[in-house]
Amino acid sequence: MLAMDYRGPYRVRLSEKPMPQILHPRDAIVRVTRSCICGSDLHLYHGMVPDTRVGSTFGHEFCGIVEQVGPEVENLKVGDHVLVPFNIACGQCHFCKQGLFGNCHESNAQATAVGGIFGYSHTAGGYDGGQAEYVRVPYADVGPTIIPDWMDPDDAVLLTDVVPTGYQAAEMAGIQRGDTVVIFGAGPIGIMAARCAWLFGAGRVIVFDHLDYRLEFAKSYGPAEVYNFKEVDDVVVFLKKTTDGLGADVAIDAVGGDAKGNFLQTLFGTKLKLEAGSAIALHWTINSVKKGGIVSVVGVYGPTGNMVPMGNVVNKGITIRANQASVKRLLPRLIEHVRLGHINPKALITHKVPLADIADAYHIFAAKLDGCIKPVLVPNNG
Ligand SMILES: NC(=O)c1ccc[n+]([C@@H]2O[C@H](COP(=O)([O-])OP(=O)(O)OC[C@H]3O[C@@H](n4cnc5c(N)ncnc54)[C@H](O)[C@@H]3O)[C@@H](O)[C@H]2O)c1
Ligand SMILES: [Zn+2]
């Protein structure tokens, strides 16, 4: 079968790989019909994630047709069209039982923090991902969810990550009715967080990025007030001024370790790799939220340390909440939001690309070319 093949930073191609096999009675094999490239894949692509092995296949956002099921998978049958959450979760451990499907204790033998994730390096379990014609899905009786008849597969594939992550960003922010919410990042995740902030009762939603085409999109899709951080002198002062000197009620980091906007953070975090990515967006959330406010972090950082203004967290009495999205926990209510038209996920898809053109798709998405917001890969047999 054909699959994405990581060759080292900034180098991906499509290669012939062996067909995945059922290795455990709870596995399924899925023939991929759609798979996305995510901002999280860019951390891998940029060489920011430790133990990203040459020859691995990325892709944690995919849907497809069940081709084969192991003998213990009773809730799926061959031919079902399923969307597969990006988290690999056993459904039975201490953490899965609490709905923390992103922190499964069984699916990732390498770590005590994140659980297994499809196609996300050996720090997230070393599983091959879905940017391929076929993929092995472990614990297939837990994650995969049958796509309702009425749902467009383009909507379904965004329910594997983008919608739940944007939603959880807003949920973790503990938004109260009328709150001012500031979001850093107008990628798919920040845009979706802006949309979802309204579902939690936000009174004002502000989005920062430096890419005007994405800000334009966030402005209409959120809707949101949008600002280019390169065009304001000081983001924190600017935000204080526009919130009566108090700061936003809640602040969301939807950027993570690839953040731009501060020379020293870029030098230490992304060039010299002395910290786990540039933490400037995180600084901005902490410094621009009001005293007693909540900072919600879905932006991804590496496993080691970052220079974070901890003194400000303590002295302002800030609550920081962060996690990988718990996709399975959120799916029932998000499917309902899509059905009722509260969220239109597929509107974010700007590029539909044959899997064969994967190298171009990575380049376009990573370099933010051609108005790209969200690219979807479609295998030949998809
Ligand atoms: N926690 C989770 O479960 C989860 C799931 C999916 C994605 N993520 C993470 O969310 C983040 C965003 O994902 P995405 O797919 O939207 O990525 P993306 O790369 O498409 O978007 C990131 C955006 O942030 C902007 N940006 C860069 N520096 C900034 C700054 N200092 N302030 C404001 N904006 C800045 C970029 O221009 C870009 O538009 C990534 O870190 C990704 O790994 C987390
Ligand atoms: Zn993703």
Ligand SMILES: [Zn+2]
């Ligand atoms: Zn588990």
